[in-house]
Amino acid sequence: MPTNWDDLKLFLAVARTQSLSGGGKALRLDPATLSRRIARLETVLGRALFVKSPQGYVLTDAGEQLLPHAEAAEAAVQRVELAGAGSAGPEGLTGQIRIGAPDGVANFLLPQVCAAIGRENPNLDIQIVALPRVFNLSRREADMAISVSAPSTGRQTVQKITDYKLHLAAAPTYLHNAPPLLTRADLGRHRVVGYIPDMIFDKQLDYQSTLEQDRVALASNSVSVQTNWIRQGAGIGIAHDFALPVIGGIKRVLINEISLTRSFYLVRHSDDRKIARLNRFADRLLSGLRDEVNRLEALA
Known part of the structure; x- marks a missing residue:
């Protein structure tokens, strides 16, 4: 060797x-x-x-x-x-840390959470890689990654961050011009926004089975594209509750009939648990994400 x-x-x-x-x-x-x-x-x-x-x-x-x-x-x-x-002196954490995440959490949660961490640690460089796929930590694509399901293989440690909620959502302009939407049975008359079926990279993102709709009229592998379609009144689709206050102009519909709960997990290479600097960052990231999800969902 x-x-x-x-x-x-x-x-x-x-x-x-x-x-x-x-x-x-x-x-x-x-x-x-x-x-x-x-x-x-x-x-x-x-x-x-x-x-x-x-x-x-x-x-x-x-x-x-x-x-x-x-x-x-x-x-x-x-x-x-x-x-x-030195992992941290009076100035706080230093160096560079890269986080991989699906684009939903990367767009609507990580910017404000990491901005706060950055203010607390002015000599720390934070990178967010937003990709709609699972990150390969063994290839060091990132120092840590956020996942919507807990991986069961590989030399990794997994910490649950928090649960989050999703609901069917639409823009008032769409609802005003579209057929009535009073029950789940009415969905068949509406244009549905969602994932490209063969590009769903995690079973937790398969919302179409919940909606019981075979057709996705407007599809993208990006949550940001989907939510922008909804905001522009192009159709209705499942949206994160925590994203609604950030986006604006979208409201939840059929709340009592369609409600989903999913979870975020922080995934790290097992060897990195020995690095105090990354542990400190991970602890701050976990608490920040939990607080931000709670704050935004209360405003949805």
């Missing part, structure tokens, strides 16, 4: 991006140099670590075996760096 951290760093970059160009960009190395370094590492080990496929550079069995050791080395280096720099 190699003990050179520089070699392991190169290996991790290619494993996580599945390409020489992506790994080179992350490390600021040209792909040709990175290719030579990886080839040299494979020669030292006497085993191929990657195989070229249509999907890019995929780990071989030997690469899969090396991956957890490389990640453990990375975590150890990070702990040493943080200990040297």
Whole structure:
């Protein structure tokens, strides 16, 4: 097993991006140099670590075996760096922390919560990556991620953040011009806004089964697009209660007939639980998100 951290760093970059160009960009190395370094590492080990496929550079069995050791080395280096720099002094948290999240929470909750954390820690850089998919923490796409369901596999720790509510919602302009909407049975006469069915990345987001409607007239994989359609009076759809005060111009309908409860979870790489700096940030993020959901839902 190699003990050179520089070699392991190169290996991790290619494993996580599945390409020489992506790994080179992350490390600021040209792909040709990175290719030579990886080839040299494979020669030292006497085993191929990657195989070229249509999907890019995929780990071989030997690469899969090396991956957890490389990640453990990375975590150890990070702990040493943080200990040297100090996880927090009188100025608070420092450095950079990246959060991955579905675009609903990324658009309507994280900006105000992270803004408050940033004011408390002026030397901390916070990055929010909003993507409608599950984040791969083993590839270090983010330091931590928010999920709508608790993952059951992988070397991860999971903390429940809070429950949140969703209701059918519409703009007054839409309701004024549309057929009456008095019961669930009336939904068949309305234009429904929702997810693209084959792009629902988590079963907790499959709201159409609750609405019992096969057709989605206006569909997007983005919650922000969906809520903007609703706000513009294009149709009706399921919306987060916490988003309604932020968006404005939308009201809940059929409240007693259609009401959903879902949960947010904070997911982290298990090794990162040893890093005090990330623990402090996670604790503040959890409390901030819980308070903000409660505040906004009370205004819905």
